[in-house]
Amino acid sequence: AEQLLQAKTRYRNRVMQILGDLYLKRNAPDQARAIYEQVLAERELAWGRMGMGRAALAEGQLDEAISHFQTLIESNPDYIEAYDALADAYQRKGNGKRAQEVIQQAIEISPLAILRQKQLADIAATNQDMETAAQAWRSTVKLSDNSIHDSPDNYLGLGRTLSELSDGDTSSEGKQLAEEALKALKDMGRRFKDDETATTRKQLVAARIYAGQNRMNDSHKALESIRDQLDTDTLTPEEALDYARTLYTQGDSGAGQRVLNQLADRYSDDPAIMKAIEELMDEPVSFRKKNQARALNKDGIKAFESGELGQAADAFKQALTLVPQHPALNLNLVQVLLKNAEQQGKTSDPALLQRCERCLDQLGHLPPQHKQYKRYQFLMKKVADLKAGSNA
Template identity: 30%
Template sequence: MHALIIDDFENFRSTLYKMLMDLGIGNVDSAASGEEALRYCKARCYDLILCDNNLGKGKSGQQVLEELRSTDNPCADSLFILVSAESSKSIIMAAYDYEPDAYLAKPITPKALDQRLNRLFEQRLELKEVLAAQKAGEDEQAITLCNKLIAQGSRYTNSCQKILGQLYLQQHNLSAAEELYRTVLDNRELEWAQLGMVKTKLAQQDLLGAQQWLENILQSNPLCMKAYDLQAELFKLQHNTEGLQDILQKATDLSPLSILRQQELGVVAQQNNDLLTAANALKRAVKLGEHSCFDKPDVHSLFAQATIDLFSMDKELAKPLIRDAIASANNLEDKFGKNNLRKAQSLLLESQLQICAGDQRRAQDALVNAQSVLGNTKDDSALPVQIEMVRALRLLGRNNDAQKCLADLLEHYAADEQQLQKLDVLLDEPRSEKNKLMVAEINKKGIAHYNAKDFSAAADAFKIALQKLPNHVGLRLNYVQALIDKLKTQFNPALSERIQQTFTKTSAIISPQHPQFQRYRQLNDVYNSLVRAFEKQRG
């Protein structure tokens, strides 16, 4: 057997080395950092990995685990024991969330280690053939072996049933999966079987059934992070972005060290125009991504963009984020590799952020450098950066240059439906046929809800379209009108704040010459009168 010890303290590595030798594991390697450990893991397969969570500078033990489990390497299936002397809630939740094979608290005694390893190796040996078949993609063989062990009364029957349920779901054999989970739950309320039932119900499109199972799980265990993830999947299927944001917020509050949830919260909150939540979640995601295999350039640029958008809504709320957003934009090339498009994107984001920071000179210098790097590039891969160029020119007050740049892009891509869809994000009326059709359908649906006085459903319909077309003035005014009529039925401060934010955004994209400017003014007057009436009533 081969084992790997990962710890930044030499004394602890030596202590564990002796313990493993005394237990009969004769081949033991040691690494002082996560990066060194991953190099070992790319070179050979270890039966056992003992990893401290706090490894000093660089990757944490959790980040080592997530990389081993999510990338192609010889140790993807190694037994992984996370070791920690820390007792903070966030560390414990993260350890629980990432699902190592075991978790040991320091100090470790030889007896405790021996007992834990005996159980793990005994189970691994019993399930060896099942796991091998599963890894090889031989699902039917794995199913046969699982059923054989269950029939023999294996002490690891629960583990076999858990694997069996996963295999049935992979095969989309939903009736077999449901029967299995019900059989298990009839005997004992095991959380993994309840979660399996949720997955089955989601696959069957039984959303109400899935919701009922989720409520049961979270009532008995409010810390079950997998239940929050499945609740998020349910909200996605229902196109409920507000519910999705709410459940992601709860999950990240419970387990704040999960980079994937922070990333998703940031994206969803930005779609919901909750820019403060978006910027803060993306800021945390950028920090968590410093040594994570899940770090992505899009998250860094989204953080910068969310901060810029927040600044246009509320300068004071954006101020604490600007410095970190500039650093994030500047680090794009160092983190993800140098190329002209990335450099231009980095400079354009910096230009906009320097305007937010009040440094006009640096903003102008960054824009000039970006224009020099980008040149006259017109290939499709450059379009996202050219869209960023239009945004930067607008923010710097160079509206004529922005309009000329946008007109050139529209002319160049006039016959390219796919690229026009991307350019629609800058326009107050879409040019692509797909988005024109979407606006017509959404308006029809939203107006029908509005006429039926279902103002919430009307607002939701318009909001979905605005996520794709944030500068569409007509949709934005339809959305705010539905919200105002909802506010008339019962004044709600949170709803009032959402309306105010929508007006702030609209004021930045509408001119007095716009055909809908008069409507914008009228709706603004109606909203302000409602606010005054509420404040007067409140005394």
């Protein structure tokens, strides 16, 4: 391609486009950028603007990449790849809600794209927008039927999401969602009957659906039917996470924590898996309770920063009724109570330190790999020192 450019070919633009792509594939974004800058200096071309965005993305220049993709979408609203790249940039920046909005815009233009529907389902679930996730999974299952994209993951994704939506909801609507979830799993079992791994995962999700509808006998039967396949030393990370989730839903939090701790020991050097373990360990509850607890945590932090220690403590205590073993929430409450004790000095209420100890006792399961572990150790020592000082 470089030789053709030097020879001044009449296909110069096409050669430059190919060359830019090749530089990006070879992880040479600076050289790709030089090509695209040269193109755009002469005139605005969609592929040149797209290339500039991709080069910026490869260099980690997220704001610049977002600007290029937005410019391209404004001038070429049907340039669908720009939406995908823009969503990717927002996700890398940690703005999942904006990424979801962009993917939804792309789906309005191209609603039959299976992989984009699947991407929307994943992003929406991460954003705790389970209604959107469920609808995207429904579309994914329908569109992938009899195609190369048909996969157990599609049915499992729908089943998991509907399980979240129906969890604890025994109204007619909740029961309907649970039945839809069970039907999706039944369809998966019929289509992939020779896939043993899919069968194991199907039963794990089914057990959660039953538990969420308070059908505990059915839940335990579903789990018992695959007990022989549940060797925590050999389960894949996704299977182990599903297993732990199911144990939590059945009320066996101790067993759920043990599964996660074993998984953490096996994958301590894998950041993505460790993040998933921590998220489940911190919030082993339905998405509705997660959202309530997160909102209360934000209120507590805001009150603490404003010096309103009483309001902060109340918010953290309320959040802990939803997720009693949440590390950050327990440690946030400990920090507030310690601040209160420090302000009161020698006249501080002994009950403050006792409550701190109860919060710390909730975190005895915390593995050393957890991001809150060092903070846990620091506050545990601080409480112990204060207690020793008050007893002196």
